[in-house]
Amino acid sequence: MPYVPLNDSDASLLVKSLIDDGLLVDESSAKGRLLKASAELFKSKGYDKTTVRDIANQVGIQSGSIFHHYASKQAILCAVMEQAIILNMARLRLALSLNETLKEQLHALILSELQAIILDNGIAMAVLVYEWRSLENENKQKILELRDEYEQIWLDILTQAHHQQLINTTPMVLRKLLTGAISWTTNWYKPHGELSIDELAEMTLALAINNNLKN
Amino acid sequence: MPYVPLNDSDASLLVKSLIDDGLLVDESSAKGRLLKASAELFKSKGYDKTTVRDIANQVGIQSGSIFHHYASKQAILCAVMEQAIILNMARLRLALSLNETLKEQLHALILSELQAIILDNGIAMAVLVYEWRSLENENKQKILELRDEYEQIWLDILTQAHHQQLINTTPMVLRKLLTGAISWTTNWYKPHGELSIDELAEMTLALAINNNLKN
DNA sequence: TAACAAACCAAGCACTTGCTTAGTTTGTTG
DNA sequence: CAACAAACTAAGCAAGTGCTTGGTTTGTTA
Numbered sequence: 001m002p003y004v005p006l007n008d009s010d011a012s013l014l015v016k017s018l019i020d021d022g023l024l025v026d027e028s029s030a031k032g033r034l035l036k037a038s039a040e041l042f043k044s045k046g047y048d049k050t051t052v053r054d055i056a057n058q059v060g061i062q063s064g065s066i067f068h069h070y071a072s073k074q075a076i077l078c079a080v081m082e083q084a085i086i087l088n089m090a091r092l093r094l095a096l097s098l099n100e101t102l103k104e105q106l107h108a109l110i111l112s113e114l115q116a117i118i119l120d121n122g123i124a125m126a127v128l129v130y131e132w133r134s135l136e137n138e139n140k141q142k143i144l145e146l147r148d149e150y151e152q153i154w155l156d157i158l159t160q161a162h163h164q165q166l167i168n169t170t171p172m173v174l175r176k177l178l179t180g181a182i183s184w185t186t187n188w189y190k191p192h193g194e195l196s197i198d199e200l201a202e203m204t205l206a207l208a209i210n211n212n213l214k215n
Numbered sequence: 216m217p218y219v220p221l222n223d224s225d226a227s228l229l230v231k232s233l234i235d236d237g238l239l240v241d242e243s244s245a246k247g248r249l250l251k252a253s254a255e256l257f258k259s260k261g262y263d264k265t266t267v268r269d270i271a272n273q274v275g276i277q278s279g280s281i282f283h284h285y286a287s288k289q290a291i292l293c294a295v296m297e298q299a300i301i302l303n304m305a306r307l308r309l310a311l312s313l314n315e316t317l318k319e320q321l322h323a324l325i326l327s328e329l330q331a332i333i334l335d336n337g338i339a340m341a342v343l344v345y346e347w348r349s350l351e352n353e354n355k356q357k358i359l360e361l362r363d364e365y366e367q368i369w370l371d372i373l374t375q376a377h378h379q380q381l382i383n384t385t386p387m388v389l390r391k392l393l394t395g396a397i398s399w400t401t402n403w404y405k406p407h408g409e410l411s412i413d414e415l416a417e418m419t420l421a422l423a424i425n426n427n428l429k430n
Numbered sequence: 431t432a433a434c435a436a437a438c439c440a441a442g443c444a445c446t447t448g449c450t451t452a453g454t455t456t457g458t459t460g
Numbered sequence: 461c462a463a464c465a466a467a468c469t470a471a472g473c474a475a476g477t478g479c480t481t482g483g484t485t486t487g488t489t490a
Contacts, residue, residue, distance in 0.1 A: 266447065267447085
């Protein structure tokens, strides 16, 4: 059974249902445009170097107007991260549901997370990973709960894979190593180069699985 | 032939010779204390959130006194990164020279880099990795030359390993994935927990090498 | 079209930032 | 001990920061 990817129409429907449920902010709304501009700036310049004037400029409003939508710059960061997890957690679960064997499910996790951090819709994911320390304590707690839920999806699959001897490494350690490897791609991978995201996902999968055995 | 580690006395001698050659700043000098304090703050708070007053406080001097030693806060960041590369490049080369087979040499690279980013002497290494975008263009160019030299050490070994089919992945891609996996450890690994750095290095090595073959 | 709320503007306040400057202390060397 | 340089202090400036405030515009609904 070959790996079943997540297609665009599935993904688009998923986003719509999340918006309808009030879990995700519509990108075309005022808040949505603000969040998108903020995420882009946070990723390219970093949270600290991004000023509320930068954000306002990008959106095309005055800096003071931002605080009509969010109480503080910190609240924007928090919202960006929350949106990133909610969207990508749903994507992960959908991708998992399309595949049956553990190897394919692991493949799905790796590819989904690569896409999340590399592609356009995933700028926010890079912010989540690399601006963690800019989160103030109270917000950190809140996002941590979502993040734990996200990590549990990974750990479930990896634990099963470990029992089946599909992987040799302790699930927790392998997850940490993969987190680093995957999130770092945001610093070097260029989407329109020689290496496709699919190929990169396969290479990463090959590292993770125990190729002593025939799987 | 088992893997030969780098012992403390070798490492200590290496540092002394680098200081004598004027390549490394002595930690006990005024400049050295300033660099160490800066590196620690840059790592824990980030470059942007670290003020010159923070640094001065840590060292025990007035904020203005800093500029007797370095022309700007940016120059301190640059010096921290330069020192990190110079020290760890020398450590890498020494560790390589102690081992003969490719597998052991790859082991040496992975362990050295893990130590560099986890242990005390390597706080600066974490700064190098995670504060890259805080470097201004001119400095970035300067550090990039050293960094390329450092990366070449890795690529040489990985290319040979690829020819010997010790590894299956393209050397460049494998290096990027390992960079991410190794540098990310700074965010989760606790030196005095259950997992030793040596074990972590072996697990990472196991992922990298092609275990279809007997090596 | 009246009433209202969401979205936004224009101006600026209080504070922090990196860095400067003029002068003092400390340590070293002929 | 005289001479000098390295290391440091004390005070503060100019620019930039997040955020506030009082008011205006825009869009929607009864």
